[in-house]
Amino acid sequence: MRSAPIALLLVACAFVDGRRGGGSGGRGRSGSRSSSLFSTSRSKPYFTKKYAKPGSIEHTSNFRSFVFGATSGYLMFNAGRHIIQDASRPISFGNRQYYWGEGRLVPDEKLPIQCVNRIDPQDPQFGRVYFENESRPQEIAYSCPAESNCCGYDCCEExxxxxxxxxxxxxxxxxxxxxxxxxxxxxxxxxxxxxxxxxxxxxxxxxxx
CATH class of the missing domain: 1.20.5 (Single alpha-helices involved in coiled-coils or other helix-helix interfaces)
Structure with a gap:
């Protein structure tokens, strides 16, 4: 008769120890899972969007001359409009790639600054640029290195x-x-x-x- 209470006591102790072990294991799994998520979020590249301010007059003039030049092949003049030949094709000027809109900009971890230069509808050149569907681009986007600013159509220091x-x-x-x-x-x-x-x-x- 005495052995029965002792057996029940041993079973109860084993049950309590089992619950404690399971709880600590659960916390361990949760901790490892949160650590994994944290490392994943840290490894994800961080991009910053900036609107371009006025930049070098010379660089801006050269960029315009290149884009609207007859030999560039990016635009086709028709009935007073400049039609974009291929909207997915970036404008390669200098050592940068320029896109007809922020949505077409290809992210690059080495160039985390995404520059956006809005197009003035009254601009005598870019204001007359159209897509093939007769809609107009709203901006020109390009990328810059970290800790850079967006100046016109170029990257500049602070x-x-x-x-x-x-x-x-x-x-x-x-x-x-x-x-x-x-x-x-x-x-x-x-x-x-x-x-x-x-x-x-x-x-x-x-x-x-």
Whole structure:
């Protein structure tokens, strides 16, 4: 009779230990599963979309001349419109690929910045570009390396915009100095001419600054 309660007690202890073991195993499986998901999410490439700001005038002009050139083969002029020959074919200019829309841009892990340059409907060139179904592209998309900005139809560094402003200020300063120098030269030429003609100096200096 005494052996029966002892047997029941041993069975109960074994049952409790079994539940504890199963619970810890479940947590282990859950932890490994969450770790797997975390590593998967980290390994997935991260892309950033940026809208292009005004860039180099020279590069933009060269890009337009290339796209709308007769030998490029990307567009066909017909009845005042530029028809895209093959919308899936990217525009290869320089070392970049340009697409007629963000949706056609092919992701690249080495170029995680996706640049979007919206097309102004009033643009005299891109505003007259059409697909074969007579719809118009809304944007031109291209890719840039990480930590880059989108400038016109090119990639630029963060400091490019401020460098351009500084360069503009330097040019304005140089032009101002040259302007003052020219005015002084003209003033003294007039002064010398008057002195040679009348034998005396003017009562006031012309173009005095």
């Amino acid at each position: 400091s490019t915009f401020f460098t351009s402003i500084f360069s503009l200020l330097v040019v304005m300063l140089i032009l101002s100095v040259l302007g003052i120098f020219v005015i002084e030269c003209v003033r003294w030429c007039l002064h010398c001419t008057y002195f040679c003609k009348h034998g005396r100096a003017r009562e006031f200096e012309p173009l005095s600054i």
